[in-house]
Amino acid sequence: MQTVAASFKDPSGSVFTYENEYYRSINPVYETQYNHLLNSGLYDHLCKRKLFLPFKEYVSPIPAPQVWKTIKPIQLARICYASEWSFDMYKDAARCTLHNCIEALDFGMVLKDANTFNIQFYQGKPILIDSLSFEKYKEGQHWIAYRQFVEHFICPLVLMKYNHLSLQKIAITYPNGVPIDVCKSMLPKRARLNPNVYLHIILAAKKTKSSKKTTQFSQDKLRTLLKGLLNFVEKITLPKEKTIWDDYYAHTILGNGYFDEKASVISKMLDSIEYKSVVDYGANDGAFSKLLAKKNKEVIAADIDYNCINRLYQYIKKEKIKNIHPLVLDLTNPTPSFGWAAQERSSIFPRLQSDVSLCLALVHHLAIQHNIPLPNILNLFHKQSEYLLIEFVEKTDAKVQLLLESREDIFDKYSLNDFRNAFNPLYDLLAEKKLEATDRTLFLLKRKNEMA
Amino acid sequence: MLSLLYIDPGSGSFLVQAIIAAALGGAFIVRGYWNRFKSFFTGKDYSKKKEDTEKENQEEIEY
Numbered sequence: 001m002q003t004v005a006a007s008f009k010d011p012s013g014s015v016f017t018y019e020n021e022y023y024r025s026i027n028p029v030y031e032t033q034y035n036h037l038l039n040s041g042l043y044d045h046l047c048k049r050k051l052f053l054p055f056k057e058y059v060s061p062i063p064a065p066q067v068w069k070t071i072k073p074i075q076l077a078r079i080c081y082a083s084e085w086s087f088d089m090y091k092d093a094a095r096c097t098l099h100n101c102i103e104a105l106d107f108g109m110v111l112k113d114a115n116t117f118n119i120q121f122y123q124g125k126p127i128l129i130d131s132l133s134f135e136k137y138k139e140g141q142h143w144i145a146y147r148q149f150v151e152h153f154i155c156p157l158v159l160m161k162y163n164h165l166s167l168q169k170i171a172i173t174y175p176n177g178v179p180i181d182v183c184k185s186m187l188p189k190r191a192r193l194n195p196n197v198y199l200h201i202i203l204a205a206k207k208t209k210s211s212k213k214t215t216q217f218s219q220d221k222l223r224t225l226l227k228g229l230l231n232f233v234e235k236i237t238l239p240k241e242k243t244i245w246d247d248y249y250a251h252t253i254l255g256n257g258y259f260d261e262k263a264s265v266i267s268k269m270l271d272s273i274e275y276k277s278v279v280d281y282g283a284n285d286g287a288f289s290k291l292l293a294k295k296n297k298e299v300i301a302a303d304i305d306y307n308c309i310n311r312l313y314q315y316i317k318k319e320k321i322k323n324i325h326p327l328v329l330d331l332t333n334p335t336p337s338f339g340w341a342a343q344e345r346s347s348i349f350p351r352l353q354s355d356v357s358l359c360l361a362l363v364h365h366l367a368i369q370h371n372i373p374l375p376n377i378l379n380l381f382h383k384q385s386e387y388l389l390i391e392f393v394e395k396t397d398a399k400v401q402l403l404l405e406s407r408e409d410i411f412d413k414y415s416l417n418d419f420r421n422a423f424n425p426l427y428d429l430l431a432e433k434k435l436e437a438t439d440r441t442l443f444l445l446k447r448k449n450e451m452a
Numbered sequence: 453m454l455s456l457l458y459i460d461p462g463s464g465s466f467l468v469q470a471i472i473a474a475a476l477g478g479a480f481i482v483r484g485y486w487n488r489f490k491s492f493f494t495g496k497d498y499s500k501k502k503e504d505t506e507k508e509n510q511e512e513i514e515y
Contacts, residue, residue, distance in 0.1 A: 147465040221473035228476035
């Protein structure tokens with residue numbers, strides 16, 4: 001049994017793992033709240049609405065006298081953090097939080113925590129995973145989690161809208177929420193014209209200096225505040241913009257024949273092995289992730305381009321695809337471990353362990369754009385999965401030439417032969433196929449048994 | 453500035469919440485009157501029906 005590093009602050013209970021499964025122990029102090037959650041019907045209501053991660057009561061595998069009850073939630077395949085969400089994922093996570101709180105009020109409860117870590121994406125949708133987030137509503141109380149909600153959700157969302165879409169990354173710098181005065185200092189003047197921005201950020205930043213506790217806050221006012229926030233979140237939208245990766249496969253000089261051939265080779269290669277999960281590194285618009293999702297695999301589609309990931313998220317929402325998990329990932333600067341003792345939140349790599357790593361049209365970007373030597377690239381994926389399906393793009397390829405146009409060619413160790421030499425000590429070659437009329441070759445590799 | 457470090461950051465938000473709720477409450481009332489005004493001239497019902505809201509509340513949330 002091991003307590004999860006992220007779960008040590010809440011006196012109501014904690015999360016632990018036992019034989020690779022997650023459990024939550026509840027302390028006696030939370031007993032009345034827990035009973036109200038179940039007996040009031042709130043739990044069933046939220047589960048039916050797919051707002052809250054269901055759990056079952058469980059006899060603890062290890063006796064612990066100080067623990068009142070143990071529950072086992074539905075096991076999530078992946079944990080992701082807000083800095084890895086795209087804009088719309090952020091927005092839907094905010095909506096999920098508010099819906100939970102608004103609906104809890106009908107059952108006499110309220111959300112006492114509103115941070116991004118409590119929301120995870122499960123089967124393509126955001127869901128509240130902290131089973132101990134609700135407390136009984138007391139007439140006249142303010143929303144205790146209001147400031148937390150604004151700093152965790154509203155501030156990053158408005159910064160993404162008014163400043164730059166890549167600012168979802170700010171969540172790493174401020175894991176406890178972007179302070180409103182920091183947010184205010186970054187927002188352009190025109191943002192103040194939005195009455196909601198003015199109220200929740202500009203005005204709030206001024207009034208922080210007062211700790212004066214005003215008297216009663218009726219339930220009607222609380223509902224008005226929550227619905228106002230929901231309305232605000234729903235209206236934070238993005239102007240349409242094109243990125244360099246927009247319609248990569250539609251406009252690529254390589255054309256449709258290339259795509260179809262590649263898809264068929266990948267499909268055949270992967271059909272020859274047993275696997276359940278795939279991480280598609282450099283997924284772009286997710287064309288190959290979608291292909292694998294159709295084979296009923298758990299697919300994580302990761303890309304540095306937040307626009308591509310956002311579009312993929314919109315797509316899986318529209319098509320109700322449950323087994324693709326989009327996330328924003330910059331391989332040259334991935335999420336480190338952070339928070340208390342630099343361990344509270346895990347780096348991205350343990351969270352992305354999978355059976356297969358898929359690296360299509362990626363190696364040349366890492367090697368030539370970012371100067372990462374081939375052995376270093378292969379070492380990284382070697383730690384992530386047993387199988388690696390990787391595309392090597394030779395120097396003669398038009399896209400590599402494009403990369404080399406703007407810089408000196410200092411890459412004398414970038415050839416098909418160097419690539420083979422780099423993977424040979426780490427992997428066994430299972431299959432290899434050169435794509436017709438291109439300088440691109442696909443390799444299916446299997447990690448060498450270290451004991452051998 | 454130093455004294456701020458001793459104040460729980462959440463507590464400063466009580467006043468803000470009160471101001472915001474009052475401002476938004478006013479806006480909702482105005483919208484209600486506006487819908488009634490529109491209904492009077494167009495004959496259409498702009499307010500959300502209670503049955504619809506109740507039905508919506510039983511289904512899975514759509515984002």
